[in-house]
Amino acid sequence: MAGRLLKVSCLATAVFTSSGFYLYNRRLDLNDLSVIRFGRAAATTAAISYDYLTAFKHVEYGTEEYWALKSKVHLRSAERLRDLCCANRGTFIKVGQHLGALDYLLPEEYTSTLKVLHSRAPQSSMEEIQQVIREDLGKELSELFVSFEEKPQGAASLAQVHKAVLHDGRTVAVKVQHPKVQRQSSKDIVVMEVPMIHWHLSTKRILTMEFAEGGQVNDRDYMKEHGINVNEISENLGKMYSEMIFVHGFVHCDPHPGNVLVRKCPQNRKTEIVLLDHGLYQVLQPDFRLDYCRLWQALIKSDISGVERYSRRLGAGDLYPLFACVLTARSWTAINAGISSAPVTHSEDVEIRTNAALYLPQISELLNRVPRQMLLLLKTNDLLRGIETTLQTRASSSSFINMSRCCIQAMARHKRSKAQSMRRCLQITLAESLNLWKLTMYELFLWVKGSSLVQWLTALLAFLH
Missing domain, CATH: 1.20.5 (Single alpha-helices involved in coiled-coils or other helix-helix interfaces)
Structure with a gap:
């Protein structure tokens, strides 16, 4: 049993080990601290593995003492991972944010501990922020803003956001890159509607934008206080991402709770969903997108032969049953019965969590087989399922029906073009x-x-x- 628990922990730690090796192979420059970052990741992996291997030697499985100890080991491991993310920053925090959103898959000790990374990642000091602004904009804070809140609204992997007021009275969000983040970037920033950019107060390391009010998408207390329907939010979030993925093929790939706000529109009092942080998008290739549409249609119709056919076309090979389960976050039994009609049950959740630990080698092989753009879609699916779990709307079939509706529209649009x-x-x-x-x-x-x-x-x- 200890071995099985070890596998659960490695679901998280293996990711960091991979990142460490990647950094180690790409750059053996001590000045870039890659070796130090790899060393931290390796040490954390070793400590967690040793803890799981030795903690249960003298405890009988199934006893109250065993379950209490298991929770403590989970918590210790999660705290080690959190500390590793905070120490290594950058990509490690991105991975930690992702793990913190997997409520339906990982133990609660992991998700609750890592959730702080969604909006309370390690912060740069006010002196460091002032220095970046001074270097990039050539002026002091008082010359640019009437007020500038020292406490950031949120701190993420690459930057942190401060609320400020311009001299003309407008409230803005000032996103300042952490001083140690590398300046190079291979992609242009795609500007979208909401928020407006104040270009005269923006540089490569500073982004001053319209300030977007709202609560995080997983904040049920905020929604209750402001009269926001949880089911409506969950359904509209699913509609929004289904249309992005299936119809347009242009996908925001970082929908963790810190990047998705909900609010009542001041003008018409309608509920709105606000997407933040547009740094990670995926443009789906047309053939890939259509095969992905066909796969979801087969999944929703319980067309198992179609599931096999299109899973193979997307690179899953003989692992197509596992691929279907990973994609839908449902059991193979539920997929055969019909995911749009069979609600998620507690026993199915337990089955999914257990299988996630049992099939780690197969999951790793599957992730190596599928196209790279599929990895970002799987990440997006994980985060959306995690939000549904937090909002307690995951048992609803509406998300799959909305997917089906978008798949029908996407396939019809493709056929009309031909x-x-x-x-x-x-x-x-x-x-x-x-x-x-x-x-x-x-x-x-x-x-x-x-x-x-x-x-x-x-x-x-x-x-x-």
Whole structure:
């Protein structure tokens, strides 16, 4: 049993070991501290592994003492990982943020400990922030801002954000890169609507933007206080990412809770979702995106032959059942039964957590097989499932139905682009409308099936008979 627990811990630590080797192979420059970072990662991995191997030697499995000790070992290991992330910063914090969002997969001791990295990563001092602003903008804080809050709104892997007020009265968010972050960057920043950039107060290391109010997407207390419907947020988040992935193929790949805010629009009081940090996007290749659409359609329809066919086309090979489980965060039994109709149960969650530990070698092999753009989609899926778990909306089938709706629209758009006549375009559009109508009827059926009215009528009929 200790060996199995060790595998669970290595699900987290192996990632850091890989990062360490990567840094070690890329650069053996002591001035860049790669060797030191690798040494920290290796030492942390060794300490965690030794703890799991030795802690349970004299404790009988299944006793109260065993479960209490198991929780303590999980917590110690999680704290070691958190300290490693804080010490190595950069990519290590990104990985820690990802692990902290996997509520449905990792033990609670890990996720609760690593969640602090979503918005409270290691901070640069105010002196360091002032120095970066002085170097890049050539002025002191008082010359640029009426006020500049010393305590950051949030600190992430590469930068931290401070709330400030310009001399014209506008409130802004000033994102300042940590001084030790390397300046080089291989990609341009893609500017999107919300937030507005104040270019005269921005450089390669400083980004001054419109300040976006709101609470984190996993803050249920904030939503309750502001009258925000949790189920509506979960459903709209799923719709938004489904449309990005399946229809447009242009995907924000870092939706951890610190990067997703929710709020009531001041003008119309409608609920809004605000995406922050647009530094990590994936543009999906058309053929890949269409095969991914077809795979999800097969998963939703419980078309196992289709699941195998399109999983193989996406590189999973004979590991297609495992690929389907990793992609949906559902058990193979649930996939065969129909993920859009079978709700997530506690026993299934236990099965998923257990299998995650048992199949680590196969999972590692699978991740090495699939295209690199699939890795970012899997990361995105993990984070979205984690948010659903935190909001307690994961048992709902609405996310899969919304995926199906976007898949139908994406496939119809593709077919229309290949059509050679208006008649064929009309046929495709009519077929699309019919499939969307069928999906709406199915969604209505599931709603009626699960409504309290039907349960009451069923009980009444049973009583009368």
